[in-house]
Amino acid sequence: MSNTDVVAEVRAGTKRYPGVTALSDVDFTVRRGEVRALLGKNGAGKSTLIKVLSGAEHLDSGEAFVRGRPLAGLGTRDVAGLGVATVYQELSLVPDMTVAENLFLGAWPRSRGAIDLRRMRAEAREAMARIGVHLDVDSPVDSLGSAGQQLVEIARAVGQRPALLILDEPTSSLAAAEVRQVIDAVRHVAEQGVAVIYVSHRMDEIRQVADTATVVRDGRIVETLPVGTASTQEIVTMMLGTAPDALAPRARRPSAERPVLSARGLVSEKLHGLDLDVRPGEILGIAGVLGSGRTEALRALVGLDRPDAGEIRLRGEAVRPGAFAAMLRRGLGITPENRRRQGIVPLLGVDENIVISDLRRVSRSGVLDRRAVRRAAQTLIDRLAIKTARPGTPIGTLSGGNQQKAVLARWLHAGSDVLLLDEPTRGVDVEAKRQIYHQMRELADDGRAVVFVSSEVEELADICDRIVVLRGGRAVAELSGDEIELNRVLALAIAEE
Amino acid sequence: MSTTTPTGPPVASTPARAGGRLGRNTQRLNEIGLIGAIVVLFVVLAATAPGFLTVTNQLAILRDAATVGVVAWAMTLVIVAGEIDISIGPAVAFSSVLLAKASGEWQVPFALAVLLCLAVGLLLGAGAGFLRARWGIPSFVATLGLWSGLRGLAQYMTDGLPVPLEPNGFLDVLAGSIAGIPTPAIIMAVLFGVFLFVANRTAYGRSVFAVGGNAEAARLAGISVARIRVILFATTGLLAAVSGLLLAARLGSGNGGASVGLEFDVIAAVVIGGTSLAGGKGSLLGTLLGVAFITFIGNGLVLLGVNAFFQDVVRGVIIVGAVLINVLLSHRKGAP
Amino acid sequence: MSTTTPTGPPVASTPARAGGRLGRNTQRLNEIGLIGAIVVLFVVLAATAPGFLTVTNQLAILRDAATVGVVAWAMTLVIVAGEIDISIGPAVAFSSVLLAKASGEWQVPFALAVLLCLAVGLLLGAGAGFLRARWGIPSFVATLGLWSGLRGLAQYMTDGLPVPLEPNGFLDVLAGSIAGIPTPAIIMAVLFGVFLFVANRTAYGRSVFAVGGNAEAARLAGISVARIRVILFATTGLLAAVSGLLLAARLGSGNGGASVGLEFDVIAAVVIGGTSLAGGKGSLLGTLLGVAFITFIGNGLVLLGVNAFFQDVVRGVIIVGAVLINVLLSHRKGAP
């Protein structure tokens, strides 16, 4: 460790979980002022490497160091003391506590045994300001929405004035404007000499933020290379181990059929007179910044929320708002934006997670037919290329992308013909994304209606036949066919009222 | 809230491990461990407790097992769904009182009185389930209300006195045996079969597991979570009523003060059987073993002449010990 | 319990909305609602229950409140942390027995006997906490073990008989009044101040809320979740021991059979006070009001001469009713 620039290092690190080797013989070094991207498919071992460096997990063999100190036997708190600050992939905030309290979680400023509330607030404001964010430090974090929460986490990490800042997919729930904010903050911090490890599945973002990238595959380091010189194609090939398949065919052919589902004048807390038409045979993209009401729109359409005003028609018939079960019976399906919290039942098998949307289909006179369950699940597992050891493997152990595909498979099993997909590609690796795009396209070709909500405008622009832009709970623009162009969509979404 | 709840198993240093992948193996392991414990217990009691091995005593054990077992099947599903029902003891006592009052004082025809008991049990349970499902009142609180209210009502209606039942053929059968096997044990066995089937082979049963594993996901997948919850508590209510009928038959009367603390025996049997109070996993086979374990211990302690008060100490130690061993077993399995 | 309890306002049509954002307002609203209920109750009792308004009765109410209140402060934090402790009643009885046995039969000097009681209470609680923290045994199970074991032990040690205490100055003060205010009430008030401060202004207190709100986040932030959990149960154990001393002083003896069901009164007070069994939120002020509410009702029912059995029915209805109103209030507030 002669080189004083080295902030963190792993030598021949191996980490096993029951049944998986998450890291295998990994050598990894990161230096002062460097922003290092970690790239790899879901389950490649990125988060594990990060947990090792933050003291949340320990290597089975090999050594890890931070600023020359071996980490063996140290806990998260000790490692934080060495100057490591981490933003984990899963949000780690306490929802009912205020922004200020969360910023100093476990290390509240104290004077004479009591928490010094005034100092805490002041320092909280300061910490937020450091990354250019201004939030009410007294509001409970769960009133913030996921963007705000993510920014609080970043502010918390940066506020510790770390030597090493680790960000595990900090932007997966953010849209363009907020991503910009995060990138600026990270660059700003790096310029002050902090080493940064940055995980993301979005290549364009990596190019903006990182100097170098380490590609991880199946727990091994494939290569570390400067971001500037490598092409995306090259990097993706390294991640996958093979050349990537072609992107989903761009159809760009808005459907001319009559809308299967339409909304007029929906009003709720976040919707302010939304009109929307969903047509069979096309992929309808919904773009918009955070909080523009995309999730609410889907929830209202499928009957999960009851809007205060407005009308929803399904195949021309007015439907009772809020009748979720009836809407499902009539062919709607929704995949929620938070897969882990709202999508999967972790302890149940992949098969049961799929057929759960319609158990009658695999029952005979009220009795579940095990073989029918297996057959139905296997068909969909094959069709969507879900990687699982057995159909009965608990879904909680699958990688995010595969979980997402299983949640999607649910509605194929139920035979739904209107699919509302809320951020189906969030936190999903390139390969799985491609497969999901292909599925969406196939469904549209099959005459079904697909509604695709995504915060990644790039992918909307790439694969949608028609895009509706939401702003302030209203549809402000619609692009179809060749009008669809990345910059135009971006501009429309971000434009001020 | 929402953002928070770590779905996984609660604690310990390795939160992820106990979870999914091993779920099923761990379950099996736990059952094997329990079978081992029961065999040891059986051998020890056979050697030390005079009269333990006799046929009559084994039949008596079967009869006693039904006291806990009948309700324990329904409780297993309640706990798998992440809920709890602490109203069992009072519900059983209340049902026995209702039968005696209805068929006696209120002159309801006996068959109708039996149906009334079952219907009331079902409705009371469904009521608690409704409070949980519709208004989100924690099931601990909803059933605590029943716990207090039903005990009070049962005692109030009877002034604390047993209400005699006119003997009749039906009661004699309930209190007696069929082909040498105590009727309660037969009912318990039949219900076990029904619940085993329901839990594993019906849409309802699997939905219970889904709701316990992740209620929000289950709801978004189209499962009527509220309906499931109402049915769950209606079922424990119904089976508590059945237990009440068996009790009334056995005692020849309705007793408002009976079955004190039964809820804890039932919950203990389920938890010893490896069903997690966190919801999402559990098995009826485990509960069956848990019931056997608890019943053997109860019987053995009496036959060994252990001080009555000290029996409670033993029971407390054993409940914690059994759950601890489950946990240790799954940890060992979880280690690399 | 722990991770289990389906978090958040489970159901209803708008799960996202009712959630956290309104947490604090809802809390306040709930407290205002409770104060309203208490005022109404007070006025009704003053008008209908003979002797309710007298100074002696109001002082007696204060004394009674301490029975529930002293432990309720600690229980509030336990429940905020997403745990539960059902061993209170037996722990209180056991502590009273221990004091009487130690200072009498075992001839331990009185001051030492008092310390012994407190230490044993603390250690037993810490033991349950350790089982939870280290091995992930659900706190319901760990404290169920204590519930059964301590009751048995207390009865076993005394053969079910009260163990007389030599009167002494300390006991007289505990059982009596200071400046006209019953000593238990003073102790309760002091402890309330301590807990209010600890909960809101110390790192430990905030850590409890953090653990209850998101244990994994707390762990990652370097909070020693295990330590917090052990301390939580050690605290309830200690305060149950204090309650046991007060009981012994009041009755002049140690009673193994005393305080049956006290745990439910304590939990009910906490829950009525708006603390969520799912963990993460709650307030001591709410619990104070919950204790007041429950004590007024208990006092009023006796003064009104309501049938003892029927009092249980009223209590059951009121517990559920109070929690239901809390829920309805927060729903209304949650609506647009």
Added chain:
Amino acid sequence: GQSAGSGDASGEKAQLRVGAIYLDSQGFYAGVKKGIETTAAKDANLKLLGNNAQGDAAKESSFMSTLVASKVDAIITSAVSATASTPAIAAASKAGIPVVCYNTCINDADARKYVWGYVLSDPYVFGKKLGEQAGKYFTSQQIDKPKIAVLNCDFVEVCKERKRGFKDGLAAAVPGAQYVADQEGAVVDKATPVAENIITANPELDAFYAVAGGGTLAGIKAVTTRARIGKTVVFGSDMTVDIAKALVDGSILKAEIDVPAQTVGKLAYEAARKATGGAKNDTFIIPVEPILYTADDKATSEKWLTEHSDGIP
């Protein structure tokens, strides 16, 4: 030498096994238990299987069937209820196991069919004796319309009989007695606040009548804390050390009625022993006289205290 097969009647019996069931955890049963155990200690090669039904007919029935199934030689029990305990006792009798009741038993007709003997102190007489003593007290104090509050234990049938006896006994001497409250007060910790509240609601209260030991203590406590000494008195039931001391003190507790528990235990065990030997019992009832202690007769109370120095009544 514990052979499991104690069922086989042939050959020499390895061991005599007697089941004993106590009704609940009141002090009285601790006394009975001691009486049974000290008497049984004189028999070699005997195993006593004791259990406590905790006042719960369901638990009692379960213990009973366990004892019957394992073929004990005799059962001593205080039935939880006159009706609800009948099936279990009948089953024991049908299995050829003699049952001896003490203190409480099943209804008379069934008892004579299924029960070998009944060690009994009549609860009605028990209450009546105390009622008569209370009558004497009020007469001597020239209170002709005393306000009385009952601390009852109505969840046990015997208590209702005691109460009826008390009321009859008192009415004979003081027909104007008024019962201003009748609340549950059997366990001392629950009963104490209840008794205090009763004083609040009835500031002019003349006396408590406590139907069980816990209520007696609670009454004494309440009178003390509410500073009613000399104005409100207590008539109590069941003897314990505290109660004996209160009698010696005499300022609050004026009279106490008690069934000598250890005597009951001794008689019950002896009866069971006789029954196992196949003897017949013609009288059925094995009477025990309740003993009345009064504040005026301190010597008897003091004697009780020396005889029960271990605290077990």
